[in-house]
Amino acid sequence: MIRDGKIWMANNENGEPVYLLPKMANRHGLIAGATGTGKTITLKVMAESFSDMGVPVFLADVKGDIAGMLCPGVDSENMQNRIKKFGLDEFGFNYHNYPTTLWDVFGKNGIQLRTTITEMGPTLLARILDLNDTQTDILTIVYKIADDNNLALIDTKDLKSMLNYVSENNGEFAAEYGVFNKQSIGAIMRALVSLELAGGETFFGEPAIDIRDWFSTGEQGRGMIHILDSQSLINNGTLYSMFLLYMLSELFEIMPEVGDLEKPKMVFFFDEAHLLFKDTPKHLLEKIEQVVKLIRSKGIGVYFVTQNPRDIPDGVLAQLGNKVQHALHAYSPAEQKAVKAAADSFRENPAFKTADVIEELGTGEAVVSFLMEDGTPSIVEKVAILPPQSLMGGIDDSVRDSSIKGSILYTKYANAVDPESAYELLLRMGVEKAKAEAEAKEAAEAAKLEAKEQAAKEKAEQREKEKEANRKRRAAKSVGTTVAGTVGREVGKTFGKKFGKFGQTLGGNTGAQLFRGLLNTLLK
Known part of the structure; x- marks a missing residue:
C-alpha cells in the first residue's frame, strides 16, 4: 500500500510501519524464503504498490498463482483479522483488481511473446549459446554478412541458413571477411539446434515485442502489471536466462540515463531465481551481473525471488539493496550454514540474533532491511507483511482467455508473421543457382551433342567422298583393263601373224600391259 508517498510493506514488532522508499527501489532487491513462507504474498504486495504509484511492473509467474491480480481479493475471517491487525481500514484498504497483461513465450497462457535473431544481437546470443571467442567472432561476422546483403535474420531457420550459406561459400567471403573455420560453424549450428529444442524456435519470430509497449497505465493511472507465464519456460534455465537478459539488455539500450528518480520507471520480479542461475554458463x-549493475541508472529495478540467498551469485547478490528474508529451515549442517550466511547479509540489530529469528519466522513474517534516504541499509527488523488487495491464487481458463483477448496488445502480437527473410531469400538464391547451373549444363550438353553430330556428319561426308573417289578409281581401272586387254589382244594377233605363234602370245600380253600403263598415266 501507499502511505505518505512511500510503499508500506509491513509493521515491525512494535506495530510501527516499515517502508520501502520509492526513490531507492531501483537499487534492486531480494525476496527469499522456504516454500510456503509467504514470498509470493510479499511479491504481490510490492508489485501492487508499484502499480498504485503508476509504475509498470513485470512478473515471472512460475507456479501460476500470480495471475490472481486480474481479480479483486476475496474477504475472509483471516483477512479481516489481518486488516484489523494493521489498521488498514483507515488507510483506504479495499479489494480490487489491477490492470494486467498476460504473456507466454509459447503462446498458450498469454499473448505470444517473441523477439528476432537480429534484435537479440550476436554478442548476447553468443553468450546464451556459450560460444568461445573464435565462435563468437564468426557469429558476429555472419550477422555482418547478412546485414551487408540485406538478409534479415528473424528466426532460427534464418540463422541456420546463413551459417550454411557462409560455410558453403567460404571462398567468396574470404577476401573481405576472412577465412571461416567449418568446425567452428558446425559448433555454432549444434548449439543453435540445442536452443531450438529448448523452445528457442518458438521465442524467435515476428512480430517482435516492443518493450516500450510495457510502459503503460490502466484505470486510475495504475501501472500495467505484465505477467509472463513461466510454468513451462522455467524448466529450461538457458531459455529463462535468455529471456531475462534480452529484456534487461533491450531496456538498457532504449532507456535514457536518468540516475536516481523519485520512483522507478519500471520494476522486474524474477521468481524462482535459483532456477534462473542453475547450470548457467x-x-x-x-552478462547478467553486468546488466543488473548498470540498468539501475536507467531507472529500472530488478528483484529476485528465491528460496535461499545463496542461490544468487555473489556478484549479483551484492547489488541487491532491499532485502526481505522469510523463514529458512536448518535441519542439516549445510542448511545451518545457509541460515547464518543469510543472517550475515543484514545489518545487525542488537535486539535479537538474526539467524535465530530467521528459523523461527511464521508464514507472512520476515526479517527485512530496506535502503534509507542516504542509500545505506537499515538495521534488520522482524516484521509482519501486509496482505494483498487482489486475489490470492490462480484464475480459471475463462477469466484468463477473456483477459488475453481483451488486451489492447492482443491484436498486435497474437498472430505470428513469417516475412521474407534470409531463409526464403537464400532458398530462392539456391533454386535460381541450381536452375542456372542446370540450364548451363543442358546448354553445354546440347552444344557437345551438336558438335558431335557435326563431326559425325563431316566424317560421313568425308567417307562418302573417299568412297566416290575409290569408285571412280575402280571404274577407271576396270575400263583400262578391258580396253587394254582388247587392244593388246588385237595388237598381239597382228604381231603374231607377223612373227608366228610365239610372237602372238608375247605380243598379246605385252601389248595389253603397255596399253594399260599408258591409260593409267592418262587417267591420272
Missing part, C-alpha cells in the same frame, strides 16, 4: 552469469 559463466559467460551468461557475467
Whole structure:
C-alpha cells in the first residue's frame, strides 16, 4: 500500500510501519524464503504498490498463482483479522483488481511473446549459446554478412541458413571477411539446434515485442502489471536466462540515463531465481551481473525471488539493496550454514540474533532491511507483511482467455508473421543457382551433342567422298583393263601373224600391259 508517498510493506514488532522508499527501489532487491513462507504474498504486495504509484511492473509467474491480480481479493475471517491487525481500514484498504497483461513465450497462457535473431544481437546470443571467442567472432561476422546483403535474420531457420550459406561459400567471403573455420560453424549450428529444442524456435519470430509497449497505465493511472507465464519456460534455465537478459539488455539500450528518480520507471520480479542461475554458463552469469549493475541508472529495478540467498551469485547478490528474508529451515549442517550466511547479509540489530529469528519466522513474517534516504541499509527488523488487495491464487481458463483477448496488445502480437527473410531469400538464391547451373549444363550438353553430330556428319561426308573417289578409281581401272586387254589382244594377233605363234602370245600380253600403263598415266 501507499502511505505518505512511500510503499508500506509491513509493521515491525512494535506495530510501527516499515517502508520501502520509492526513490531507492531501483537499487534492486531480494525476496527469499522456504516454500510456503509467504514470498509470493510479499511479491504481490510490492508489485501492487508499484502499480498504485503508476509504475509498470513485470512478473515471472512460475507456479501460476500470480495471475490472481486480474481479480479483486476475496474477504475472509483471516483477512479481516489481518486488516484489523494493521489498521488498514483507515488507510483506504479495499479489494480490487489491477490492470494486467498476460504473456507466454509459447503462446498458450498469454499473448505470444517473441523477439528476432537480429534484435537479440550476436554478442548476447553468443553468450546464451556459450560460444568461445573464435565462435563468437564468426557469429558476429555472419550477422555482418547478412546485414551487408540485406538478409534479415528473424528466426532460427534464418540463422541456420546463413551459417550454411557462409560455410558453403567460404571462398567468396574470404577476401573481405576472412577465412571461416567449418568446425567452428558446425559448433555454432549444434548449439543453435540445442536452443531450438529448448523452445528457442518458438521465442524467435515476428512480430517482435516492443518493450516500450510495457510502459503503460490502466484505470486510475495504475501501472500495467505484465505477467509472463513461466510454468513451462522455467524448466529450461538457458531459455529463462535468455529471456531475462534480452529484456534487461533491450531496456538498457532504449532507456535514457536518468540516475536516481523519485520512483522507478519500471520494476522486474524474477521468481524462482535459483532456477534462473542453475547450470548457467559463466559467460551468461557475467552478462547478467553486468546488466543488473548498470540498468539501475536507467531507472529500472530488478528483484529476485528465491528460496535461499545463496542461490544468487555473489556478484549479483551484492547489488541487491532491499532485502526481505522469510523463514529458512536448518535441519542439516549445510542448511545451518545457509541460515547464518543469510543472517550475515543484514545489518545487525542488537535486539535479537538474526539467524535465530530467521528459523523461527511464521508464514507472512520476515526479517527485512530496506535502503534509507542516504542509500545505506537499515538495521534488520522482524516484521509482519501486509496482505494483498487482489486475489490470492490462480484464475480459471475463462477469466484468463477473456483477459488475453481483451488486451489492447492482443491484436498486435497474437498472430505470428513469417516475412521474407534470409531463409526464403537464400532458398530462392539456391533454386535460381541450381536452375542456372542446370540450364548451363543442358546448354553445354546440347552444344557437345551438336558438335558431335557435326563431326559425325563431316566424317560421313568425308567417307562418302573417299568412297566416290575409290569408285571412280575402280571404274577407271576396270575400263583400262578391258580396253587394254582388247587392244593388246588385237595388237598381239597382228604381231603374231607377223612373227608366228610365239610372237602372238608375247605380243598379246605385252601389248595389253603397255596399253594399260599408258591409260593409267592418262587417267591420272
